[in-house]
Amino acid sequence: MTTDERSEPGHDSLSDATQSKKVSTKWRGYLDATLGFRNHWNPVGYGHEIAEGAFVAVTALDEPILLTRVDGEVRAIQDRCAHRGARFSAQPLCFRKGTVSCWYHGWTYDLADGRLSDVLTSPGSPVIGRVRVPTYPVVEAQGLVFVYVGDGDPPALAHDVPPGFLDEDTHCLGIRRTVRSNWRIGVENGFDTTHIFMHRNSALIKGNNIALPLGFVPTDRGAVQVHGEGWPKGVVDNLSENYVPVFEASLQGVPVWTSELRGDEKRVAGQISVWLPGVLKVDPFPDPSLIQYEFYVPISATEHEYFQVLQRKVTSEQDIETFEKEFDETWRDLGLHSFNDDDVWAREELEEFYRDGDGWSNERLFPPDMCIVEWRRLASAHGRGTQPPFSARR
Amino acid sequence: MTTDERSEPGHDSLSDATQSKKVSTKWRGYLDATLGFRNHWNPVGYGHEIAEGAFVAVTALDEPILLTRVDGEVRAIQDRCAHRGARFSAQPLCFRKGTVSCWYHGWTYDLADGRLSDVLTSPGSPVIGRVRVPTYPVVEAQGLVFVYVGDGDPPALAHDVPPGFLDEDTHCLGIRRTVRSNWRIGVENGFDTTHIFMHRNSALIKGNNIALPLGFVPTDRGAVQVHGEGWPKGVVDNLSENYVPVFEASLQGVPVWTSELRGDEKRVAGQISVWLPGVLKVDPFPDPSLIQYEFYVPISATEHEYFQVLQRKVTSEQDIETFEKEFDETWRDLGLHSFNDDDVWAREELEEFYRDGDGWSNERLFPPDMCIVEWRRLASAHGRGTQPPFSARR
Amino acid sequence: MTTDERSEPGHDSLSDATQSKKVSTKWRGYLDATLGFRNHWNPVGYGHEIAEGAFVAVTALDEPILLTRVDGEVRAIQDRCAHRGARFSAQPLCFRKGTVSCWYHGWTYDLADGRLSDVLTSPGSPVIGRVRVPTYPVVEAQGLVFVYVGDGDPPALAHDVPPGFLDEDTHCLGIRRTVRSNWRIGVENGFDTTHIFMHRNSALIKGNNIALPLGFVPTDRGAVQVHGEGWPKGVVDNLSENYVPVFEASLQGVPVWTSELRGDEKRVAGQISVWLPGVLKVDPFPDPSLIQYEFYVPISATEHEYFQVLQRKVTSEQDIETFEKEFDETWRDLGLHSFNDDDVWAREELEEFYRDGDGWSNERLFPPDMCIVEWRRLASAHGRGTQPPFSARR
Incomplete structure (x- = not known):
């Protein structure tokens, strides 16, 4: 499709970036993870969506849950x-x-095991006690319900979420929706430094100054830091330190576009990071008082569930109420929708x-x-397992 | 998907039933018959749907007819x-x-051959008399139009319908509709003894007491009788004789459900049987005065035409009129729809x-x-031929 | 599907026509050209559709343009x-x-190269000047925009349109639409002599007498003339000379249909021809004063863009205005729609x-x-290249 001339020698990462055909073997594990990485925690919903005794069906990493x-x-x-093979959820009975x-036939399972x-x-059928349907470990944290899709004992949840996400004295509020693109297009869209070009007319910019x-x-190459030791593992990009921002x-x-800056604008997105199994952290965003987390949970090869979560430090119930009010009045529409709707559109276009x-x-x-190259390498090296298609796993 | 422990020794059929992965080779022919069995009679419509000179297009066993x-x-x-390759039915001309x-080009065929x-x-084109389009043997019986999709001379229709279906002094009334599941899911849903669990709240139960x-x-294993000699061939399950019915x-x-029985209920479904190429007989149903037949005719790999036919003994025109009135007022809605709509839903869920x-x-x-296991074996052993995809047959 | 008896010996073309299974290797190149022939000119729109500075997205021969x-x-x-890989057209920016x-990221290309x-x-990114997106040669003629999808230098446009199409002192008016069939079904429908059977009740017949x-x-076999030397290359069928028309x-x-002829009818379609890469010329049609051209431009394997163009000799601006008025009042609806809508329907049926x-x-x-056989042979022998799927070309 393109004419590709020799890239500059020397700059190792730059050459990588301009010769993707040759380096793709360096992120083979990532390319194989069409359905995500197995043996990790992923959010599947918000706690308030699951009332006592209610049944909710979701799909994560191609598995019906x-x-x-x-x-x-x-x-x-x-x-x-x-x-x-009937889906319980087609007509859930308890x-x-x-x-x-x-x-269909009244087979009844204990949800514990x-x-x-x-x-x-x-009654008394010989199959009783001899058949088991897989169950999944579950943890609730920060208002989200996390499920472990994998084998063996799960790690601590803290291993699979960005640093700070589980901090005490913080409160999280968010939304979720289904996006028609592979989950990796989601991660890369979020972590991508220069895609902000497409947000240049966003209502959020003036709306929140x-x-x-x-x-x-x-x-400087040092802008991107790879955290490959311990857990969580991720890639951190310090935008505010090692880049020259482009405002014109x-x-x-010949100048064709100039950002109108008055000098009193709030500074956001000083640091952007992405963490296994595929979670973004933008600190701060969309306001200096907030951190935005985004989980891109694989549904199928062509869809992911997009969780957008805002976190704020709180020290009282009053703080939480204030946050909830602001969230309802401002952040949900101006940030999670108006601004990020453009990202959803971009991912579906790229799919x-x-x-x-x-x-x-x-x-x-x-x-x-x-930054994307480093993420692909990290994920290839440290993802705990490639999720196979559901039908192939039985 | 499941943990499967050792099944009990001894009980041969029971072990089969609990070790399906191992026994599937015993019904290989059935598994291959995705598009049904060739060289059998199948209904394709009701006689009243085809007026003199009218054209009606149907698909049976993947063949456009x-x-x-x-x-x-x-x-x-x-x-x-x-x-x-134009379909005549796109704009039928006579x-x-x-x-x-x-x-398209006025090629004109004699419907007889x-x-x-x-x-x-x-006019006078050299192709005249040298080209032939396949025709199908047709028989009308009990209000249904049967077509033979196969090679060579067809057997008597009586070989491919349940015993009693062609009995004189009986009258049949029915409906048909397209169900989005493979035909085998249809047969097995109908013949399945314990699926009645899903009908426990059906309006038919109280509606017809x-x-x-x-x-x-x-x-007792003797409950299921295999009729593998002569034709028709089928499997008969005498529910009223060899099972303990579960009403609680x-x-x-701890009891969680009890059927309210007063003792004066009508007895139905004493015997259920299924016959090649895939026809159910429930005797009696949905009333002691009626027998219900169901034909699950393959359309494509993922659809079947569902024929529901009720039969009653009649000795006069007056009997027929009474039956027609009852059918219109009661049995079509309460039985063939209200009750069997649940079965249609179940099949589409399982697909x-x-x-x-x-x-x-x-x-x-x-x-x-x-009973399902025996049906699969019978069909594998005696189905007269696997229907290939239409495109592969030319 | 059909019983095929021996065709008559001697008549070579006739035998071909009645033994298509055997002769298909004679038009192998045509069968391979599912996405059309590469290295030819094809129309992709009308000039008036593309205003100065406006962006219009089309797909031709599977390539997004x-x-x-x-x-x-x-x-x-x-x-x-x-x-x-983002499509510029998703949100075109200039x-x-x-x-x-x-x-997405503001990559900016010079449209010239x-x-x-x-x-x-x-700014200053090392990729600047080192990446290129393919551009296509473009020519405007007779109100149409032609694009060359191919490699190397394009031939003169006159090589890829029917003789007479570029004549001076003529004016062209037309429409286009997407048809859901492969482009070859389009060409063959247009060039097919006996398909006119389906137009026997067309409003155009009486409407234009x-x-x-x-x-x-x-x-006589001489009715079909193959023009295989020089360019354009095509097949010409002189209907008015070497056929006996059938009016009954x-x-x-036993007569079953008679055309009502009064003797004063206008004569049309005396000559029909088809030219590489896939353009029909009907001379005259739908009126003795007009010639109809049809371009069947491949979009994908299952769709083509259908260009219908009427040409008339003109010697003044007044002639053009008269033609435009007639086109709007009569020919668009009675000819290009009413008559040719049947052809569109036939192609979609055959697909x-x-x-x-x-x-x-x-x-x-x-x-x-x-005539169709000769076209297939000509196209196989002289098409300048098989267009591969777009995804395979990168």
């Missing part, structure tokens, strides 16, 4: 009866607390190229994409 | 012009009784698991499914 | 940013005349058979199809 709440605790079981019964405890249509450049010129755009030396056009081989990266 | 009526007799011809002309008899656009248990506990459901010994999830390998049967 | 007009001249560039900028001239988000037979009986249709000798049913192997041609 049924959520419910029993005595205050969220339980997660694979949403497939072992008998004939005849006794802590169980789910299949609507997934074991078949009774068959309503055939923030300074948002059109782009960045990297000045020129073509052939076709990366899916049908073999974009991973045909893209042509450039130096500001070095 | 054009039906019409000539001098009272139904004719069936493949719905494809031999010339460029310039002379007993023929169909293609709308499918031979190209004239070309309206090119019938006794319908939640399920059954098999007491318990979880861990994804059996299609994409390799359900035939991943299902986990249990003892009451032994 | 962005059109715009700069200082009066139409420019065409591949509609994919080299960076991450910050400086003669360039297009990508909405496709070279990356600036990156708005990262023209004589249109039901079909034709070929009398019979079945088994399934040729796509899924392997129609190219299963069709059964007959003598009047010899």
Whole structure:
């Protein structure tokens, strides 16, 4: 598709970025993770969505999962009866607390361990106690419900969320929605330094009086820090330190766009980081008083669930109430929607190229994409396992 | 997907039912018959749908078929012009009784033998008499139009319908509709003893004061009789004789559901049977005065035409009129719709698991499914031929 | 699907036409050209659709193309940013005349040569000048915008349009629309002599008092002339000279249709021809004063853009105005729509058979199809290159 001339020698990361066809083997594990990384925690919903005794069906990493709440605790079981594969959620039945019964033949499972405890249509059946449907470890934190899709014992949740996310004396509020792109397009859109060009007319800029450049010129490779030891593992990009922000755009030396800056703008997005299994942290954003987290949870090869969470330090119930009021009045619409709706649109636009056009081989990266390159390498090296298609796992 | 522990030794059929992965080779022919069994009779419509001279297009076993009526007799011809593959039915033309002309170039075929008899656009063309489009043997019986999709001479219709269906002094009334599941999901749903659990709240139960248990506990393997000699061939399950009906459901010994029985309920469904190529008979149902037949005719790999037919003994025109009135006022809505709509829903729910999830390998049967196991074996052993995809047959 | 008996010996073309399975290797190149022939000119729109500075996205031969007009001249560039594959057209940006900028990261290309001239988000980036997006040669003629999808220098436009199309002292008016069939079904429908059967009730016949037979009986092989030397290359069928027109249709000798002819009908369609890469000329049509051209431009394997153009000799501005008025009042609706809508319908009907049913192997041609046979051979021998799928070309 493109004419590619020799890139400059010397700058290692820059050359990588401009020769993506050759370096793609360096992030093979990431390319294989079409359905995400197995053996990690991922959010699947907000706690308030799952009332006591209610059933909620979600799909994460291609696995159908049924959520419910029993005595205050969220339980997660694979949403497939072992008998004939019916989804419990098609008509969820609970005849006794802590169980789910299949609507088709009354096979009844204990939600604690997934074991078949009774068959309503055939008491005393020899299959009772001999069949099990997989269940998933669940943790609730910061208003979110996290599920562990993987094998063996799960790690601590703190290993799979950005530093600071679980901090005490903070409060989180957010939304979620389904985006029609692979989850990796989501992560890369969020972490991408120069995509802010597309936000140049966002209502958020004037609405919250923030300074948002059109782009960045990297000045130093040290801008991108790889945290590959311990957990969580991630890549940190200190935008405010190692880049020259671009507030005026020129073509052939002639200015064609100028940001109107008065000098009193709020500073945001000083540091952007991304963490395994695929979580963004923008600190601060969309206001100096807030941190924005984004989880891009794989649903299928072509869809991800987009969790947008705002975090603020709070020291009292009053602080929480104030935050909730602000969230409802300002941040949800001006930030999570108005601003990020553009990102959702961009991801859905890119999906076709990366899916049908073999974009991973045909893209042509450039130096500001070095943060993305580092993320792909980190994920390839440290993702705990490639999630196989659900149908292949039985 | 499931943890499968050792099943009990001894009980042969029970072990089969609980170890489906191992026994699937025993019904290989059935698994191959995604598009149904070739060389059998199947209904494709009701006689009253095909008026003299009218054209009706249907698809059976993946084959496009054009039906019409000539001098009272139904004719069936493949719905494809031999010339460029146009479907006659896109704009059916008849310039002379007993023929169909293609709308594109006027190729005209004799419906009796499918031979190209004239070309309206090119009189005397050398192709006349040298090209033939396949035709299908047709028989009308009990208000239904049966077509033979197969090779060679067809057997008697009586070989491919349940015993009693063609009995004199009976009258049949029914409906048909398209269900979005493979035909085998349809057969197995109908023949399945314990799926009645899902009907426990059906309006039919109180509406017609019938006794319908939640399920059954098999007491004896003799309950299922295989009729593998002569024709028709089928599997008969005598529910009223060899099962303990379940009218009360318990979880861990605690009752959670009780059927309200007063003792004066009508008895139905004493015997359920299924016959090649895939026809259900429920005797009696949904009333002691009626027998219900169900034909699950393959359309494509993912759809079947569902024929629901009620039969009653009649000895006079008056009996027929009474039956027709009852059918219109009661049985169509309360039985064929209200009750069986649940079955349609169940089949469409199961389709994804059996299609994409390799359900035939991943299902986990249990003892009451032994009737299904016997049906699969019978069909594998005696189905007269696997129907190939239409495109592969030319 | 059909019974095929031996065709007559001797008549070579006739045997071909009745033994398509055997001769298909004679038009292998044509069968391979699912996405059309590369290295030819094809129309992609009308000049009036592309205003100065406006952006219009089209797809031709599976390639996404962005059109715009700069200082009066139409420019065409591949509609994919080299960076991450975003379509410029999703949100076209022009910050400086003669360039297009990508909405995602501000990569900016010179439309003259496709070279990356600036990156708005990262001034001075080393990728500037080192990346190029393909551009396409463009010519405007007779109100149409032609684009060359191919390699190397394009031939003269006159090589890829029917003789007479570029004649001075003529004026062209037309419409375009997307048809859901492969482009070859389009060409063959237009060039097909006996398909006029389907137009027998067209409003155009009485509306313009023209004589249109039901079909034709070929009398002489000389009717079809192959122009395989020089360019353009095409096949010419002199309908008025070497066929016996059929105005009365019979079945088994009994008349079933008679065209009402009064003797004063206008004569049209005396000569029909088709030219590489796939352009029809009907001379005259739909009126003795007009010639109709049809371009069937491949979009994807299953869609083509259908350009219908009427040409008339003109000697003054007044003639053009008269033509425009007639076109608006009569020819657009009565000819290009009412009459040709039937052809669009026929092509979409045939698509399934040729796509899924392997129609190219299963069709059964007959003598009047010899014009189609000659076209397939010519195209196979002289098409300048098979267009590969877009995704495979990068």
